[in-house]
Amino acid sequence: EDKVVQSPLSLVVHEGDTVTLNCSYEVTNFRSLLWYKQEKKAPTFLFMLTSSGIEKKSGRLSSILDKKELSSILNITATQTGDSAIYLCAVELPNTGNQFYFGTGTSLTVIP
Amino acid sequence: GAGVSQSPSNKVTEKGKDVELRCDPISGHTALYWYRQSLGQGLEFLIYFQGNSAPDKSGLPSDRFSAERTGGSVSTLTIQRTQQEDSAVYLCASSLSPTGYNQPQHFGDGTRLSIL
Numbered sequence: 001e002d003k004v005v006q007s008p009l010s011l012v013v014h015e016g017d018t019v020t021l022n023c024s025y026e027v028t029n030f031r032s033l034l035w036y037k038q039e040k041k042a043p044t045f046l047f048m049l050t051s052s053g054i055e056k057k058s059g060r061l062s063s064i065l066d067k068k069e070l071s072s073i074l075n076i077t078a079t080q081t082g083d084s085a086i087y088l089c090a091v092e093l094p095n096t097g098n099q100f101y102f103g104t105g106t107s108l109t110v111i112p
Numbered sequence: 113g114a115g116v117s118q119s120p121s122n123k124v125t126e127k128g129k130d131v132e133l134r135c136d137p138i139s140g141h142t143a144l145y146w147y148r149q150s151l152g153q154g155l156e157f158l159i160y161f162q163g164n165s166a167p168d169k170s171g172l173p174s175d176r177f178s179a180e181r182t183g184g185s186v187s188t189l190t191i192q193r194t195q196q197e198d199s200a201v202y203l204c205a206s207s208l209s210p211t212g213y214n215q216p217q218h219f220g221d222g223t224r225l226s227i228l
């Protein structure tokens with residue numbers, strides 16, 4: 001069973017567009033939700049969300065958690081070709097030693 | 113080192129051979145994780161080490177897979193009698209002690225394993 005579901009699976013946009021990536025999870029009482037960007041190799045950390053309704057922002061990227069809806073979104077405004085990557089969402093499980101469930105990711109392609 | 117280091121970066125081997133993959137975590141990080149990522153798939157948890165505690169091996173797919181972590185630092189993931197379905201990218205990550213929780217994982221570049 002999939003505990004973390006991301007949508008869409010893939011997305012192709014033009015430079016300058018705004019995109020919204022979704023992450024839904026079936027884990028309750030989790031400790032945190034994380035977003036990663038994976039280009040060719042290592043996933044790189046973007047955001048960690050622990051509180052519902054508080055937006056985290058870094059440049060053109062922002063993310064927010066909705067614990068009531070068991071979901072999170074990652075927004076990217078004014079997309080650039082360098083934003084092309086797989087975006088991974090992960091949920092930190094409760095009552096474990098810092099273990100995470102990852103979604104399958106959303107593959108974003110930004111066309112010039 | 114500055115980041116998580118994995119070696120080799122690529123490994124091609126014949127079916128039935130044993131392979132060893134190495135991970136050197138960020139200095140001071142007590143938690144270490146191994147994941148497997150198959151083409152087009154998310155990260156599949158394999159094993160987790162935290163300090164001197166017994167590792168969480170719940171994600172290992174079969175008894176052909178094992179891992180150890182010596183001295184609380186470097187870890188090796190061993191796959192015995194490799195099969196074609198073992199072909200994947202094996203990613204290692206480390207994080208600060210989870211006693212504070214909410215610690216992000218930092219990933220290495222992975223080892224791309226191809227079984228012929």
